[in-house]
Amino acid sequence: MAGITVSEPAWLAGKRAAAQATYDSLPVPSNREEAWRFTNLRGFDPEAFPTRPASVELDGEAGGAVFTSLARAVESHPELLERHLGAVVPEGEKFAAANAARWTDGVLLHVPAGVSVDVPLRAAVELGEEGSALYHRVLVVLDKGARATFVEEFRSEVPGYLNVVVELAVADEARLEYVTIQHHHSETRQFGTHRATVGRDAELDWVAAALGGTRAKSRMESLLAGPGAHVKVTGAYYLTGREHVDYDTTQEHAAPNTTSDLAFKGVLADRSRAVWRGVIRVDKGAQKTDAYQENRNLLLSTDAQATPIPGLEIEANDVRCTHGATVGQVDSAQLFYMMARGLDRASAQRMIVRGFFEDVLDRIGSTQARERLASALESRIG
16 A cells, blocks of 8 residues: 555554545545536546655744654654544545545644744645656644644646645644645646644634646635634635636534634636635534635636635524625726726736735735745736
């Protein structure tokens, strides 16, 4: 089985074997399933992509925290991994089970109680071999009162397949800013399962950007588990050609007096397509929930498509939950105004796109993380 070495402890080998059995028992999802209705996987065979070791580069001074390769952490921090690995993301879904069985490397970030990591930490992950598969796993654990910013970038210059699982455990009174950016070849697939648990009076500031890829799908689930928890989720995507991205987000409020705020914005050109399905779920007893979600799309072509699907599932009666979604073309009056002042059409359109993403960038707290995303978007805008 890919990823297993003779030095792996019995608990990890057992986890891999159980996950492989789950994976083998499940079919590749079809668009008959609601979660995959708009992302057709017909003809896709995960087994056709040979697994290759991940190329992971870590950058930043952890200063009192553990910031290391996940493969290395199996030997250096086995008790931490045994306690937390797989505790946030269950293995009952096809691609998550594959990741649990086959991950070859990834990132471990553990910030002990009361420790604040002042400089953003960064990981760069690249799929280097055409037609290969990369199974990457991330475990971020912030203990009580800890603080950290973590930026992770995925890149592929050749077609391939990435399977990514990210587990974020944010304890009481802790604060995490997590930024993930995908720059992919137009024929690369990335399927990701990202899930966070957020404790009492804790904060998660979560940013995700998709720049390229085909049939890319990300599940992003936030569980506000403790009273006073706050989650802010920000998304940005810029697609061209026949690129396709599918975001499936859940804001689950499981405790009273919690707040969540989700805003996704995307620009689509040519024949690209974006799907966003967002659910605000308020569990019984989660009174005084305040939750919001929105998805705004700017189409640069009449052939581009955006499908926003907001939803509410509410089992408490003292809540405030709202949502909004828009899909529209570039404002012709705005375009005319700018061209009348000397800009050619392409330059005017690029300026409108930059302005469209401005409030997305304003939502990012860390200056370095904001600049990282701004640079990535600018490379796409041209």
